[in-house]
Amino acid sequence: MKAIILAGGSGTRLWPLSRYGLPKQFAPIHQGKSLLLKTVERLCDYLKYEDIYVITNEDYKFHVIEELRKVSTNLEGNIILEPVGRNTAPAIALCIKFCLEKLKCSPSEPLFICPSDHIIEPVKKFTENLVLCEKLAKNGKIVTFGIKPKEPNTGYGYIKKGKNIKDFEKSFEVEKFVEKPNLPTAEKYLKSGKYYWNSGMFGFTVNTMLKEFRVHSPQIYKKMSLPYEKMQADFGNMPNISIDYAIMEKTSRSAVLEADILWSDLGSWDSIEEIEAKDENGNIRIGNVVEINSKNSIFYAGERLVSAIDIENIVLVDTKDAILIAKKGSSQKVKDLVNILKARKAPEVIEHPTVYRPWGSYTVLEEGARYKIKRITVKPGQKLSIQMHHHRSEHWIVVKGVARVTNGDTVKLVHENESTFVPKSTKHRLENPGKVPLELIEVQNGEYVGEDDIIRFEDQYGRK
Amino acid sequence: MKAIILAGGSGTRLWPLSRYGLPKQFAPIHQGKSLLLKTVERLCDYLKYEDIYVITNEDYKFHVIEELRKVSTNLEGNIILEPVGRNTAPAIALCIKFCLEKLKCSPSEPLFICPSDHIIEPVKKFTENLVLCEKLAKNGKIVTFGIKPKEPNTGYGYIKKGKNIKDFEKSFEVEKFVEKPNLPTAEKYLKSGKYYWNSGMFGFTVNTMLKEFRVHSPQIYKKMSLPYEKMQADFGNMPNISIDYAIMEKTSRSAVLEADILWSDLGSWDSIEEIEAKDENGNIRIGNVVEINSKNSIFYAGERLVSAIDIENIVLVDTKDAILIAKKGSSQKVKDLVNILKARKAPEVIEHPTVYRPWGSYTVLEEGARYKIKRITVKPGQKLSIQMHHHRSEHWIVVKGVARVTNGDTVKLVHENESTFVPKSTKHRLENPGKVPLELIEVQNGEYVGEDDIIRFEDQYGRK
Numbered sequence: 001m002k003a004i005i006l007a008g009g010s011g012t013r014l015w016p017l018s019r020y021g022l023p024k025q026f027a028p029i030h031q032g033k034s035l036l037l038k039t040v041e042r043l044c045d046y047l048k049y050e051d052i053y054v055i056t057n058e059d060y061k062f063h064v065i066e067e068l069r070k071v072s073t074n075l076e077g078n079i080i081l082e083p084v085g086r087n088t089a090p091a092i093a094l095c096i097k098f099c100l101e102k103l104k105c106s107p108s109e110p111l112f113i114c115p116s117d118h119i120i121e122p123v124k125k126f127t128e129n130l131v132l133c134e135k136l137a138k139n140g141k142i143v144t145f146g147i148k149p150k151e152p153n154t155g156y157g158y159i160k161k162g163k164n165i166k167d168f169e170k171s172f173e174v175e176k177f178v179e180k181p182n183l184p185t186a187e188k189y190l191k192s193g194k195y196y197w198n199s200g201m202f203g204f205t206v207n208t209m210l211k212e213f214r215v216h217s218p219q220i221y222k223k224m225s226l227p228y229e230k231m232q233a234d235f236g237n238m239p240n241i242s243i244d245y246a247i248m249e250k251t252s253r254s255a256v257l258e259a260d261i262l263w264s265d266l267g268s269w270d271s272i273e274e275i276e277a278k279d280e281n282g283n284i285r286i287g288n289v290v291e292i293n294s295k296n297s298i299f300y301a302g303e304r305l306v307s308a309i310d311i312e313n314i315v316l317v318d319t320k321d322a323i324l325i326a327k328k329g330s331s332q333k334v335k336d337l338v339n340i341l342k343a344r345k346a347p348e349v350i351e352h353p354t355v356y357r358p359w360g361s362y363t364v365l366e367e368g369a370r371y372k373i374k375r376i377t378v379k380p381g382q383k384l385s386i387q388m389h390h391h392r393s394e395h396w397i398v399v400k401g402v403a404r405v406t407n408g409d410t411v412k413l414v415h416e417n418e419s420t421f422v423p424k425s426t427k428h429r430l431e432n433p434g435k436v437p438l439e440l441i442e443v444q445n446g447e448y449v450g451e452d453d454i455i456r457f458e459d460q461y462g463r464k
Numbered sequence: 465m466k467a468i469i470l471a472g473g474s475g476t477r478l479w480p481l482s483r484y485g486l487p488k489q490f491a492p493i494h495q496g497k498s499l500l501l502k503t504v505e506r507l508c509d510y511l512k513y514e515d516i517y518v519i520t521n522e523d524y525k526f527h528v529i530e531e532l533r534k535v536s537t538n539l540e541g542n543i544i545l546e547p548v549g550r551n552t553a554p555a556i557a558l559c560i561k562f563c564l565e566k567l568k569c570s571p572s573e574p575l576f577i578c579p580s581d582h583i584i585e586p587v588k589k590f591t592e593n594l595v596l597c598e599k600l601a602k603n604g605k606i607v608t609f610g611i612k613p614k615e616p617n618t619g620y621g622y623i624k625k626g627k628n629i630k631d632f633e634k635s636f637e638v639e640k641f642v643e644k645p646n647l648p649t650a651e652k653y654l655k656s657g658k659y660y661w662n663s664g665m666f667g668f669t670v671n672t673m674l675k676e677f678r679v680h681s682p683q684i685y686k687k688m689s690l691p692y693e694k695m696q697a698d699f700g701n702m703p704n705i706s707i708d709y710a711i712m713e714k715t716s717r718s719a720v721l722e723a724d725i726l727w728s729d730l731g732s733w734d735s736i737e738e739i740e741a742k743d744e745n746g747n748i749r750i751g752n753v754v755e756i757n758s759k760n761s762i763f764y765a766g767e768r769l770v771s772a773i774d775i776e777n778i779v780l781v782d783t784k785d786a787i788l789i790a791k792k793g794s795s796q797k798v799k800d801l802v803n804i805l806k807a808r809k810a811p812e813v814i815e816h817p818t819v820y821r822p823w824g825s826y827t828v829l830e831e832g833a834r835y836k837i838k839r840i841t842v843k844p845g846q847k848l849s850i851q852m853h854h855h856r857s858e859h860w861i862v863v864k865g866v867a868r869v870t871n872g873d874t875v876k877l878v879h880e881n882e883s884t885f886v887p888k889s890t891k892h893r894l895e896n897p898g899k900v901p902l903e904l905i906e907v908q909n910g911e912y913v914g915e916d917d918i919i920r921f922e923d924q925y926g927r928k
Contacts, residue, residue, distance in 0.1 A: 016771075290805060290808075290810075292797055292800055292801055292804070304784075304785055304786055304787055305480075305787070305805075306787045306789075307480075307786065307787065307788050307801055307805075308788075308789050308790070309788070309789070309790035309791065309795070309797045309798070309800075310791035310797070311778075311789055311791060312791075314775075314789065316787075318787060320768075321768050321769060322768055322769040322770075322771065323769070323770050323771065323780075323782060324771050324773070325770075325771070325772050325773070325775055325778065325780060325789065326772070326773035326775070327773065327774035327775060327776075330774040331773070333756055333773045333774070334773070336773075337754065337756055337771055340754055341769075341771075344754075363830075365829040365830050366839060368863060368864075368903070369864075371863040371864075371905075373829060373837070373839075375837075393881055397859045397861075397907045397909075399832060399834065399907065399909055400832070400833075400834070400835075416834075416909065417909040417910075419859050419885065419907075421883065441835075441905075443861045443863065443883075445880065445881040446881075
């Protein structure tokens with residue numbers, strides 16, 4: 001079985017931690033790791049890491065590379081690129097095409113598709129379910145993972161189970177898929193014991209899903225007859241439709257597996273409660289938190305000290321440039337806040353002060369009237385584009401590692417505690433020829449220090 | 465009349481904004497100005513600025529210089545230094561001695577004494593009161609400013625008025641001074657209409673107060689017979705006592721002036737309500753604040769974006785390195801929090817990331833394993849000590865102004881967008897020979913980058 005992780009979403013429901021430039025699946029939300037990495041590690045319990053693939057888009061490709069590298073340095077080929085987001089049905093179709101054409105999979109190959117931004121525990125239980133899922137898939141089923149509802153949640157889709165599937169434990173026919181219900185309906189579902197939360201994970205064989213696309217989604221099926229590169233190039237013409245709509249609600253092959261796991265889609269800051277331990281007063285404290293007489297609150301500190309006095313039922317999230325405080329139970333309104341900020345063109349919804357690039361990252365430490373100070377990290381072996389700025393010169397001081405600096409016609413190595421100067425309108429390039437990350441401080445000086453004063457002459461990441 | 469402002473306190477009741485290194489009177493709390501500067505400006509409405517003096521200690525002297533300079537460059541001589549804090553009675557005694565010996569004041573000179581960290585509005589009303597105060601003082605009275613209570617506040621001392629003073633409007637004999645009452649007593653006081661809040665401002669002539677010290681506080685009076693420098697040197701042997709205890713509660717010369725001003729001692733974050741405008745939902749919003757459906761809260765944003773959802777009756781204060789959230793009405797517990805942090809030796813109660821020095825200030829922008837980055841501002845004409853570090857070298861990049869850099873045996877000027885390098889164990893000095901503030905970025909590199917790796921060879925501010 002191969003697994004494909006869907007990692008193209010740009011969710012900001014955990015703003016200010018998740019932003020367009022660092023969506024939820026890439027943010028170090030749980031135990032200092034990204035949810036994508038947690039997802040990969042979880043799958044590795046059953047699958048070989050080289051059988052794990054990730055579908056994402058060009059913007060997030062280097063985030064995925066970065067996370068996959070933490071598992072193995074050999075997984076860059078395991079990234080499938082969707083040129084634009086077209087929801088899950090076209091994404092899965094593209095993955096199937098990739099498997100058939102690029103990986104030369106047999107049509108009987110089972111595939112497991114899952115989101116990149118959910119929490120699942122414990123791993124062992126999940127693996128047991130995955131084994132069962134593979135068997136069911138090989139039996140011609142399209143398997144969904146159903147989660148036993150814990151409360152009448154109105155934020156999830158539900159699956160109504162039918163009769164037991166013979167010879168398979170915890171496996172049922174699907175009577176119907178239902179969309180997010182209202183509260184009375186959700187309560188009825190919960191009480192009936194016949195409904196599961198739809199966790200958005202699917203298992204099937206290539207063959208099974210191909211047949212279903214042909215019958216229920218001929219528009220997508222037709223595109224699948226194109227060669228892979230053509231299908232990819234034409235991806236913008238795919239219908240924007242989820243696999244639930246396109247296939248699951250129509251197929252007669254669906255099965256639901258009662259997955260007895262702790263599952264959360266971390267859809268809001270409130271849901272952090274499902275995964276983090278509470279102190280004796282019901283508080284969740286992450287980071288440097290000092291409190292007096294506070295109860296049932298979530299304190300998510302970043303780099304700063306967070307202190308609280310007599311606080312109850314409050315969620316506080318601190319990041320380098322933005323703070324959120326919300327009444328507990330109101331954190332789903334983060335989306336309204338994000339919309340307000342977007343309308344104001346607030347930079348805090350787009351990027352963190354630390355901005356990730358294919359070659360590494362930079363953090364703006366301070367910006368003044370005619371200067372800007374950045375800490376720049378370049379990964380070993382990576383290089384920035386050959387570039388030039390008309391309005392600023394740059395002082396570079398290496399604080400860790402070694403830099404190869406092209407500065408006009410000269411090339412030299414700059415070591416820890418050495419500095420160099422790049423004048424205005426001079427072609428230059430920064431590289432890390434070493435084996436450890438290069439860290440340097442850049443002090444920009446000039447009448448204009450905006451990011452758009454850049455002319456790129458050559459870029460190994462294909463950027464203009 | 466001369467005014468003396470008491471500015472030696474190290475209050476942290478407005479932590480995290482006020483800290484030991486930047487007490488309440490120096491923090492830019494109201495309309496971007498310090499309370500000390502507001503106090504000086506207020507007095508300037510009636511007095512000449514050269515008649516305004518400030519008493520403080522060595523640690524805070526340069527803060528006072530900095531604030532006084534905003535009014536006139538000529539006021540450095542108007543600072544009276546108390547070597548150690550001994551409460552208000554010895555401080556006032558020292559000021560009287562200063563006036564007699566250094567300023568050659570006549571014994572009939574009226575003095576006005578006031579705290580440096582209170583809010584008073586409007587200025588015109590205050591000036592009217594000050595005029596009246598001077599007249600009463602010249603008439604042999606020791607005048608206090610009484611504030612009509614707005615609520616049964618248990619945090620203030622009270623003054624009970626006696627009969628009207630003949631020929632003086634709004635002026636009364638003092639029947640008694642009373643300490644902070646309990647709530648039922650405070651309610652009784654409020655109801656009676658005979659009590660005022662004690663605002664801690666006093667007016668008297670030198671002569672009057674000398675007589676009172678002689679009668680009621682002979683221990684202090686005896687020290688006043690010493691020459692000024694000796695009295696100052698022996699200051700540590702003064703009794704630690706307030707002017708209220710030492711004189712006011714005993715004298716028969718006291719008078720209370722009904723000061724019809726808006727007054728607040730800003731004793732807690734809750735009291736910010738007394739001076740800042742509220743929006744239609746009762747929120748006070750300072751800085752970059754975005755909120756949805758929030759009520760009766762105080763949002764005090766520093767440099768960051770503060771966002772709030774469905775928040776009620778909360779005080780939030782954001783600074784560069786620490787956040788406080790408190791239930792409204794609980795902000796007096798800040799002192800408990802400060803005590804917890806002190807016990808933990810938390811740096812956030814001592815200094816801000818921006819640290820003020822006699823020559824200017826520095827801000828730590830980032831600290832890594834073997835490096836530290838600072839933005840340094842040197843005031844025009846100021847110079848740091850001749851110094852040396854054994855464990856770090858320093859790169860300096862000037863981003864504004866001009867630096868004169870002594871580096872071993874060489875002295876050179878470094879201009880905007882130029883850099884220089886100071887190796888380890890090399891004597892060096894940084895000066896601003898120019899007319900505008902010098903701003904530079906310092907990148908320290910070395911196996912140890914603590915502030916205590918410094919050997920000072922010469923310092924114009926007398927530091928070791």
